[in-house]
Amino acid sequence: xxxxxxxxxxxxxxxxxxxxxxxxxxxxxxxxxxxxxxxxxxxxxxxxxxxxxxxxxxxxxxxxxxxxxxxxxxxxxxxxxxxxxxxxxxxxxxxxxxxxxxxxxxxxxxxxxxxxxxxxxxxxxxxxxxxxxxxxxxxxxxxxxxxxxxxxxxxxxxxxxxxxxxxxxxxxxxxxxxxxxxxxxxxxxxxxxxxxxxxxxxxxxxxxxxxxxxxxxxxxxxxxxxxxxxxxxxxxxxxxxxxxxxxxxxxxxxxxxxxxxxxxxxxxxxxxxxxxxxxxxxxxxxxxxxxxxxxxxxxxxxxxxxxxxxxxxxxxxxxxxxxxxxxxxxxxxxxxxxxxxxxxxxxxxxxxxxxxxxxxxxxxxxxxxxxxxxxxxxxxxxxxxxxxxxxxxxxxxxxxxxxxxxxxxxxxxxxxxxxxxxxxxxxxxxxxxxxxxxxxxxxxxxxxxxxxxxxxxxxxxxxxxxxxxxxxxxxxxxxxxxxxxxxxxxxxxxxxxxxxxxxxxxxxxxxxxxxxxxxxxxxxxxxxxxxxxxxxxxxxxxxxxxxxxxxxxxxxxxxxxxxxxxxxxxxxxxxxxxxxxxxxxxxxxxxxxxxxxxxxxxxxxxxxxxxxxxxxxxxxxxxxxxxxxxxxxxxxxxxxxxxxxxxxxxxxxxxxxxxxxxxxxxxxxxxxxxxxxxxxxxxxxxxxxxxxxxxxxxxxxxxxxxxxxxxxxxxxxxxxxxxxxxxxxxxxxxxxxxxxxxxxxxxxxxxxxxxxxxxxxxxxxxxxxxxxxxxxxxxxxxxxxxxxxxxxxxxxxxxxxxxx
Numbered sequence: 131x132x133x134x135x136x137x138x139x140x141x142x143x144x145x146x147x148x149x150x151x152x153x154x155x156x157x158x159x160x161x162x163x164x165x166x167x168x169x170x171x172x173x174x175x176x177x178x179x180x181x182x183x184x185x186x187x188x189x190x191x192x193x194x195x196x197x198x199x200x201x202x203x204x205x206x207x208x209x210x211x212x213x214x215x216x217x218x219x220x221x222x223x224x225x226x227x228x229x230x231x232x233x234x235x236x237x238x239x240x241x242x243x244x245x246x247x248x249x250x251x252x253x254x255x256x257x258x259x260x261x262x263x264x265x266x267x268x269x270x271x272x273x274x275x276x277x278x279x280x281x282x283x284x285x286x287x288x289x290x291x292x293x294x295x296x297x298x299x300x301x302x303x304x305x306x307x308x309x310x311x312x313x314x315x316x317x318x319x320x321x322x323x324x325x326x327x328x329x330x331x332x333x334x335x336x337x338x339x340x341x342x343x344x345x346x347x348x349x350x351x352x353x354x355x356x357x358x359x360x361x362x363x364x365x366x367x368x369x370x371x372x373x374x375x376x377x378x379x380x381x382x383x384x385x386x387x388x389x390x391x392x393x394x395x396x397x398x399x400x401x402x403x404x405x406x407x408x409x410x411x412x413x414x415x416x417x418x419x420x421x422x423x424x425x426x427x428x429x430x431x432x433x434x435x436x437x438x439x440x441x442x443x444x445x446x447x448x449x450x451x452x453x454x455x456x457x458x459x460x461x462x463x464x465x466x467x468x469x470x471x472x473x474x475x476x477x478x479x480x481x482x483x484x485x486x487x488x489x490x491x492x493x494x495x496x497x498x499x500x501x502x503x504x505x506x507x508x509x510x511x512x513x514x515x516x517x518x519x520x521x522x523x524x525x526x527x528x529x530x531x532x533x534x535x536x537x538x539x540x541x542x543x544x545x546x547x548x549x550x551x552x553x554x555x556x557x558x559x560x561x562x563x564x565x566x567x568x569x570x571x572x573x574x575x576x577x578x579x580x581x582x583x584x585x586x587x588x589x590x591x592x593x594x595x596x597x598x599x600x601x602x603x604x605x606x607x608x609x610x611x612x613x614x615x616x617x618x619x620x621x622x623x624x625x626x627x628x629x630x631x632x633x634x635x636x637x638x639x640x641x642x643x644x645x646x647x648x649x650x651x652x653x654x655x656x657x658x659x660x661x662x663x664x665x666x667x668x669x670x671x672x673x674x675x676x677x678x679x680x681x682x683x684x685x686x687x688x689x690x691x692x693x694x695x696x697x698x699x700x701x702x703x704x705x706x707x708x709x710x711x712x713x714x715x716x717x718x719x720x721x722x723x724x725x726x727x728x729x730x731x732x733x734x735x736x737x738x739x740x741x742x743x744x745x746x747x748x749x750x751x752x753x754x755x756x757x758x759x760x761x762x763x764x765x766x767x768x769x770x771x772x773x774x775x776x777x778x779x780x781x782x783x784x785x786x787x788x789x790x791x792x793x794x795x796x797x798x799x800x801x802x803x804x805x806x807x808x809x810x811x812x813x814x815x816x817x818x819x820x821x822x823x824x825x826x827x828x829x830x831x832x833x834x835x836x837x838x839x840x841x842x843x844x845x846x847x848x849x850x851x852x853x854x855x856x857x858x859x860x861x862x863x864x865x866x867x868x869x870x871x872x873x874x875x876x877x878x879x880x881x882x883x884x885x886x887x888x889x890x891x892x893x894x895x896x897x898x899x900x901x902x903x904x905x906x907x908x909x910x911x912x913x914x915x916x917x918x919x920x921x922x923x924x925x926x927x928x929x930x931x932x933x934x
Contacts, residue, residue, distance in 0.1 A: 137669045137813045141249050149193065149828055150201075150254040154596055158198035163189060164585050164603040164633055165255070166616070167204030167263065169211045172240035174247045174660045176642035176650065176688060181607050183676040183810075184639065184755065186253045188605070190809035191750045194832050200600060202259035202588045203248070207237040208524045209577035210298055210306075210462040216523075226522055226551075233523040237264060247660060252669055252812055261587050263525070263580045269547040271587060272580050273528040275627055277540045280529070284478045284626075285517075287531065287538060287571075291399050292472050292516050293458070296417025297465035300520040301474055303576055304511070305615040307458045307467060314455060316384060318448040319441060321345065322363045329362055329373075330448055332384025334455065336441070337433040338391040339364055340422035341412035342371055346388045346401055349375035354387060365446045366424065366437065376401050393469035396512070413468055415520070474518040475527055475573065482622060483508045489625045490617075494635040496753060497683035500613065504621075507614040515619075517576045524574025530555040534565035582619035585632035603633040605753065610640055610683065637753050640685040647687050658688045670811035671697040677759035677810045699763055700814055703807070706771050707800055711822045713782050714797040719790055727791035730907045734864025735774045738765065739799050741861065744835040746806050759810055766803050773868045774799075780913040802833035863903050866928055867911070870894060870904070873930035874915045881934065885916075890933040892917045895925030 144150055165185045168178060189201040216224075216232045224232065241262065248255070261268055279285055292301040317336050320328045331345065345362050347354040354373070361370045378397055379388050392409045393399050402409065411421055419425045425433040441447040458467045479486075487505055495501045518527065526549045528541040541548040542556040550570030559566050583591075589600035608616055617636060624632035643649060644656030651657065663672055674696040679686040728736075742765045749758035778792040801823065808815045808827045819827035874892055878885055892915050896904060901922055904911070912920045917932070 134664075134668070136817050137250070137252075140813045140816050141252060141669075144252070144254050145249065145257075147254070150189075150199075151256050152200040152259060153198055156198045158196060160200065160599050160604075161189075161192040161197040162200045162588065162600050162603040162605075163202075164588060164606040165201070165203055166608050166612075167206040167261070167581055167584060168244065169209065170205055170207045170237045170240040170244065171211055172236075172243050174244060174251075176658055176660065177609055178244075178248075179251060179660050179672060180639055180642055180676050180679075180686075181609070182248050182251050182253050183673045184637070185607050186251070186255075187673070187677070187755050187809040188607075188750075188753060189254060190812060190828070193828065194805065194809065194830070200259060200588065201255050202261065203245075203253070203255035203257075204261040204581075204584060204587070205237075205241050205244075205263065206577060206581050207241065207262055207264040208233075208574075208580065209519075210300075210460075210521070212237050213298070213521055213523050214463055229522050234264060250664060250669065251660070252673065259588060261584075263577075266547050268580070268587065269525050271591065272525050272575065272583065273541065273546050273548065274543065274592065275583050275586070275623065276575070276579065277528060277543070277546075278627055279477060279623075280538070280540050282626075285475060285529075285538070286478070287473060287475050287536070289471060289473045290476070290513065290516075291393055291469050292474055294415065294468045294470040294472065295460040295463065295465050296413075296415070296468060297463045298460065298521065299415050301470075301472060301516050301518055302460055302467070303516060303578065303615075305507075305578070305618075306461050308461045309456045310459045310464075310466075311454055311456050313452055315438075315450050316453045317438065317441075317450055318385065319365060320446045320448055321365060323357070324361055324363075329357065329387060330385045331387050331389050333389050334453075335389075335391070335394050335430075335434070336437045337419060337425070337430050338394050338412055339389065339437065340367055340419070340424070341391040341393075341410040342369075342389050343392055343402065343407040343410060344371050344390040344405065345373045346376045346379045346390050347373060347386060348377060348379040348381045350377070351379075351381045351386050365444070366440060367422075374401075374405055376404070392471070395469065399469060409471060411471065413470060415470070415472075417468060474516050475529070475571065476514040477517050479515040479622060480511060480513065482626070483511065486618070486622050486625075489621050489631050492631050493621070493633060496635060496637045497681070500610065500638050500683055503610070503613045504618055507618060515576075517579055518573040519576055520572075521574055524577065525580055526550060527571045527573055527575055529571040530568050531571055532560035532563060532565055533567040533569050535560060535563040537562040538571075539568065578615050578619045579623075581616060582623040583627070585620065585624050586628060591628070601628060602631050605635045605637055606633040607637045607639070610638055610685075613638065635753065637682060639682050640680075643685055643687045645688055645690065650688075663693070667693055667697055668700060668814070670700055670814050674699065674759065674763075674811050677755045678763065679756070681756055682754065699767060700811065702767055702771055703811075704814060704818065706766075706775060707804070707818045707822060709775065710796045710800045713793045714800070714822070717790075717793050717797060719794060721794065724790045724794055727788040728795075729788055729791065729910060730863060730903055731774065731777050731867065731910060732788075732791050732795045734860055734867065735769065735799065736795060737860040738769060738864055739802070740836050743802070743806070743833045747832060747835065750809070755810055758806075762803065762806055766807075769864075769868070770799055770803070773871065777867075777871065777910070777914050780910075805830050805832060863900070866896070866900055867904070867907065869928060870911060870930050871914055874917070874932055877930075877932045881932075883934070888916045888918065890917070891919040891921055893921045893923070893931045893933065895923045895927075895929040897926065897928075898924055900928065 163185055166181060189199050192199050212233045215236055220232055293304060295302050314334050316332050316334055318330050318332050321331050322328055342364050357373045358375045360373050362373055363370055378400060390398050390401050392402055392412060414420050417430055419428050419433045425436060459465060460467060486508055490501055490504050528548050530539040530550050537560050539555055545556060551572055555568050560568060585601060585603045589597050591597055620632050646656045648656060671693060675693050742761060745761045746758045781789050781792040804815050804819050804827055815827050875885055892911060894904060904922055908920045
């Protein structure tokens with residue numbers, strides 16, 4: 131009985147199996163898989179399960195197809211997730227070195243856990259090509275790539291508004307944000323005009339009033355035409371600002387008069403730049419009020435409460451209404467993002483958008499339409515890529531800054547990997563101004579800087595002689611959620627550095643949703659965890675669920691019912707192979723020696739299987755394991771097990787003249803079906819194959835599709851048939867025979883009699899063309915249906931009845 135011990139046995143054997151290793155000396159064609167390096171969180175989620183299964187299934191198939199497969203696995207070990215975990219465990223009082231060590235410890239522990247879980251899933255990645263963004267060699271190559279881009283004029287440092295996480299005390303990229311819809315107060319506040327009139331301003335952020343630099347109205351708003359150009363006094367601060375006009379202002383929101391602060395949101399930034407307004411630095415890097423004179427050092431939330439209380443006391447808060455609005459939060463810590471003006475390192479990317487889109491178009495996207503997500507993201511970018519992170523656990527940016535002229539000084543290549551905070555600069559004086567006041571760049575790199583060169587890393591860049599063979603990668607597998615990050619930045623960075631696209635094909639899978647159709651979330655109680663599934667289901671049931679869960683690019687709703695279906699199929703496969711093994715042990719006859727013994731049931735199933743071989747291998751070749759497994763499972767379970775095996779039992783249990791043809795057919799389809807199943811459900815297949823055929827399924831060749839129908843020649847009862855000459859398609863004949871048997875089964879069930887109980891006759895009405903073939907297996911139909919007679923009459927279509 132297939133069980134967890136069998137899964138573990140094969141998983142252990144495969145770890146060091148040379149057949150699953152990349153051979154740099156081999157002259158076989160190469161197939162390279164660029165797998166996602168997951169953040170080292172410590173536990174796989176169902177998204178990981180999906181791509182691990184997909185990558186491993188493709189690797190196993192391509193090996194069977196004769197390719198030398200490079201299937202590495204990497205680990206994105208640095209960044210916010212690990213730092214947040216360390217802060218939760220140890221707080222924020224650790225020294226810089228101690229904090230880094232704790233991060234390393236957690237990442238290393240988590241890598242081991244995640245690697246073990248991947249191995250449990252049957253992943254056969256080659257550990258000799260494993261990479262880790264923590265390693266010195268990886269850091270060296272990342273820093274080398276940055277210096278290359280710097281030398282090409284792409285990297286600069288500038289004071290610029292950046293998206294900022296107050297909790298992480300760092301700038302973040304737009305791609306690291308997500309939207310959160312929340313309910314908040316819209317406060318209607320009285321501002322005074324010089325003629326003692328009042329102007330009501332509606333705002334959700336009264337705590338930023340001290341950074342208000344203008345009041346903006348829409349020039350088409352008739353209510354405020356006479357106000358444009360006048361001064362207005364900010365309450366509590368008694369400071370004057372101008373009323374300006376800008377078409378970006380929404381006339382329908384609040385009162386149509388908008389406070390412009392530095393910076394409340396992107397609209398503030400646009401208007402400030404457009405109208406050349408002053409800048410007031412409103413918040414500290416940890417999200418506290420500054421430069422207000424009244425509420426400094428309070429958190430934004432506490433300041434808001436105090437300001438509202440004072441406005442109420444002075445009669446300046448006219449009303450408050452509840453509204454729902456969308457705010458941006460950091461996807462790692464879920465903190466609301468602020469827009470701060472900070473000096474950061476940037477990579478020029480805006481000017482390369484057309485080139486990025488051109489390279490993306492040269493890649494085969496699966497599904498094809500998802501390239502639009504990348505193009506839309508590229509078109510939405512408002513400024514260059516901010517690559518600075520004001521954190522500790524990351525790749526150090528390999529630069530020093532001249533404190534006198536602000537010149538950027540890159541590390542020398544022989545210094546790499548380098549940490550400017552610890553290591554000396556490559557020169558004692560600035561080559562531009564000759565100053566010796568050189569300070570280190572203290573920020574670390576955005577983690578997407580690390581992972582955006584994985585195709586280069588796995589191909590051995592820049593040192594390996596194999597680079598030209600291994601780059602571009604054959605395929606990249608990733609989720610829809612990181613098109614705008616991993617795909618986008620990889621296409622940009624890897625193509626800029628190499629001069630070529632990073633991969634030939636980009637296979638993108640959808641999200642795995644909870645059983646309730648929502649995104650899985652612990653607080654919602656709808657999470658599904660691989661560790662729990664592995665306690666209830668064989669590994670191959672999970673892998674088969676992945677394959678059968680739907681087309682590659684769509685989101686999938688996890689279903690325990692579908693898991694049970696996959697598990698039942700494994701039972702069906704095991705039981706059927708065990709049954710077949712009773713008859714094929716020691717059977718060594720080939721097709722030619724028994725060619726006169728085939729009957730129409732054999733020919734129909736062999737012909738149908740020939741078509742299935744074509745469909746399945748074409749799907750595999752298109753990286754479509756969903757179609758491959760859907761077609762193969764349906765054929766094997768229904769056409770082969772439910773019908774063919776049941777239909778030939780009377781032949782194999784008895785020494786009938788055509789028993790050998792039935793046994794040959796059983797062996798042929800079982801053998802080749804197992805080979806086709808092996809990439810997706812390897813554990814049960816290897817167990818069954820080694821038991822029955824006494825050799826490894828992964829040493830076999832894929833079955834061959836017979837494209838020329840003239841080659842499919844059979845003899846039935848002494849009559850020679852070629853598939854190409856049969857007037858009715860052979861598969862249709864097989865379906866018709868199965869329909870006859872199904873109708874008899876249904877009739878017996880309707881009459882509440884056992885399927886094995888004899889009946890007087892089966893009465894068949896069919897068209898003349900079909901009758902010719904039904905007559906050839908009339909005796910088989912009688913034996914299969916336990917009928918004394920089979921009566922065949924000419925009629926329209928196909929009608930079947932029984933006589934008790």
